[in-house]
Amino acid sequence: MRRLRSPTEEGTTLTLQVVEYACDGVQLTGHLALPAGGGDLPAVLVAHEASGMNDNIQSRTLALAERGYAAFALDMYGVDGVSPAESNELVTRLMETPGLLVNRAKAALAALAALPSVDPSRMGAIGFCLGGVVALELARVGSPIKCAVGFHPGYVRPRGSPGDPISAKVLMMSGSADPFATEDLRAQFAAEMTSKDADWQLHLFGGVGHTFTDPAIDALELPGFGYDADADRRSWAMMLALLEECLGSPQ
Amino acid sequence: MRRLRSPTEEGTTLTLQVVEYACDGVQLTGHLALPAGGGDLPAVLVAHEASGMNDNIQSRTLALAERGYAAFALDMYGVDGVSPAESNELVTRLMETPGLLVNRAKAALAALAALPSVDPSRMGAIGFCLGGVVALELARVGSPIKCAVGFHPGYVRPRGSPGDPISAKVLMMSGSADPFATEDLRAQFAAEMTSKDADWQLHLFGGVGHTFTDPAIDALELPGFGYDADADRRSWAMMLALLEECLGSPQ
Numbered sequence: 349m350r351r352l353r354s355p356t357e358e359g360t361t362l363t364l365q366v367v368e369y370a371c372d373g374v375q376l377t378g379h380l381a382l383p384a385g386g387g388d389l390p391a392v393l394v395a396h397e398a399s400g401m402n403d404n405i406q407s408r409t410l411a412l413a414e415r416g417y418a419a420f421a422l423d424m425y426g427v428d429g430v431s432p433a434e435s436n437e438l439v440t441r442l443m444e445t446p447g448l449l450v451n452r453a454k455a456a457l458a459a460l461a462a463l464p465s466v467d468p469s470r471m472g473a474i475g476f477c478l479g480g481v482v483a484l485e486l487a488r489v490g491s492p493i494k495c496a497v498g499f500h501p502g503y504v505r506p507r508g509s510p511g512d513p514i515s516a517k518v519l520m521m522s523g524s525a526d527p528f529a530t531e532d533l534r535a536q537f538a539a540e541m542t543s544k545d546a547d548w549q550l551h552l553f554g555g556v557g558h559t560f561t562d563p564a565i566d567a568l569e570l571p572g573f574g575y576d577a578d579a580d581r582r583s584w585a586m587m588l589a590l591l592e593e594c595l596g597s598p599q
Numbered sequence: 600m601r602r603l604r605s606p607t608e609e610g611t612t613l614t615l616q617v618v619e620y621a622c623d624g625v626q627l628t629g630h631l632a633l634p635a636g637g638g639d640l641p642a643v644l645v646a647h648e649a650s651g652m653n654d655n656i657q658s659r660t661l662a663l664a665e666r667g668y669a670a671f672a673l674d675m676y677g678v679d680g681v682s683p684a685e686s687n688e689l690v691t692r693l694m695e696t697p698g699l700l701v702n703r704a705k706a707a708l709a710a711l712a713a714l715p716s717v718d719p720s721r722m723g724a725i726g727f728c729l730g731g732v733v734a735l736e737l738a739r740v741g742s743p744i745k746c747a748v749g750f751h752p753g754y755v756r757p758r759g760s761p762g763d764p765i766s767a768k769v770l771m772m773s774g775s776a777d778p779f780a781t782e783d784l785r786a787q788f789a790a791e792m793t794s795k796d797a798d799w800q801l802h803l804f805g806g807v808g809h810t811f812t813d814p815a816i817d818a819l820e821l822p823g824f825g826y827d828a829d830a831d832r833r834s835w836a837m838m839l840a841l842l843e844e845c846l847g848s849p850q
Contacts, residue, residue, distance in 0.1 A: 518805075524789055524793065524801075525793075531782070531786060535782060538775055538803070538805065541805050541806075542775065542776075542805060542806055545806070546805060547805065547829065548805035548806075549802065549803060549804055549805060549833070550775075550802075550803040550805070551800065551801075551802045551803070552789070552800060552801040552802070552803075553800055554769075554789065554792050554793060554797060554798065554799035554800060554801070555792075555793055555796070555797075555799070578798065582800070582840070582844075585840055586837070589833070589836055593833075
C-alpha cells in the first residue's frame, strides 16, 4: 500500500502516521492524518475502492484532516499495490466470504477508536465504490459510527450481511448512469433501509457514471465510469454537512 | 392572499413590498422581501404549494431575504385565502389548461426581473409541492433562471408541458414515502431530464412523506403527508448550496 503524501499546501501542518493493525491474523496497514493541534477529535474512517489505496483516497484523507477530523484510510486487503485482476479476486473474496468484509472494517474502526487523539463517541465512515459497501456494512452490524456515507457505492450486499436495525445515519450518492446503481438495486437498498427504520438518504446525480469522484478514472475508458466535477464537488459538500450534523463541528 | 409578516428577529431589517402584476388579464399579487442595503441582488422566485400562500411560504421568503436574496413569493391563483376544495379546482385548471401554469410563472418571473434592485442575470426558482412543478416548468420552457429547486414537488407534467432542452440546473427533493413521488414518477422524471441533457439531481429522504417542510401539515392528519425536521433542515441547506453555486454569493 502506498504511503500518504505529505501535504503540499503551504500553511497546512498535518501529522501523518502509518498504523499497523491486524484482523484474524492478517496484517493490515492504515494511514492516519491528523490536524494540527490534536486533542479529542471527531474521526472519519475512509474506505478505499476496489483498486485499493490510490491518489484519490489519499487526497480525501488529507482533506478531511485539513477540515479538523482525524482521518483514517483503512486497508481492506493487506496487500500492497494490487493489479486490477488481483483486486477483482480480493473483492470477490470479501463479498463472498461471510463476515470477512465486515470484520476487516470493524478491525480498522477499532484501531481508529483506540487512538489517543480520537473521540470514539464521534466517529463516522465514508467510502468509495467497494468502500461504500464497507461503510454500509459497519452501519448494518451496529458499529459505533454515527454516519455512513457512500460515494458511487456498490448496492449488492456481501454474503452474510447482517439484518440488525441501523442507527447510523446513511447517505448514499450515485450517478443515474452508474451500472452498479441500477433502479432495481437502488429500490432494494431503499426497501432494506426502510424495513430497518434507518435515517437514510439516497442522492442521484443525473447522467453521471461510476467513480465520479476520481479524475484518474477517465484514462481507463471504462463504459459507465467517468469523472464528474459537479457531482464530485456537490457530493463532498453533502458529506461534510452530514459529518458536521452527526459528529459536531470539527474544531 | 395574506400579507408577509414583518420579520420578528431583532436586528433584521428587511424591506417588504406588495407587487401587483398581471397575466392574461388576471390580477396577481406577489410579495417581495429585500435584504437591507439593496443593490443588484441575486433573486429567488418562491412558488407556493396547492394551498396557496401560507405561513411556511412566508417564512421561507423572509429567510431567503435574510440570506441576501431578493425573494419574491409569487401568486399562481389571483384568489385570496383559498379553501382546500377551491385549491383542488385551481390546481386542476393550472395542470389541465395548456400554457396556463407556465404563463403565470413567467409573468411572476418577469415582474421579479423588472425590479430595480434585482440582477436579472442571477435568478433562480424554488417551489413546494405544486410550486415544484412551477419551478420545473420554468426550466422546461427555457426561462432565464439558473436553477429550479423543488421541495416534495409534483412529478406529473402539466398538459402541454414543453419539450425544449433544459439549461437551468435542476434539484428535486422528495420523501421516499411521498405518494406523489412514486418510483414510476421519479423514473419518468429521470428519463425526461436525461433525454434533455439537463444538469439534474434527485434526492430521496428515506421514510419521509409529502410536505415534509411544513410543520403545520401534521394537524391535517393526511395519509402520506408529514413534517420531518431532518429532511426540512437538510433540504434547505442543499437548496442554499445550489443557489450559491448558480447565483454566486448573495452578499
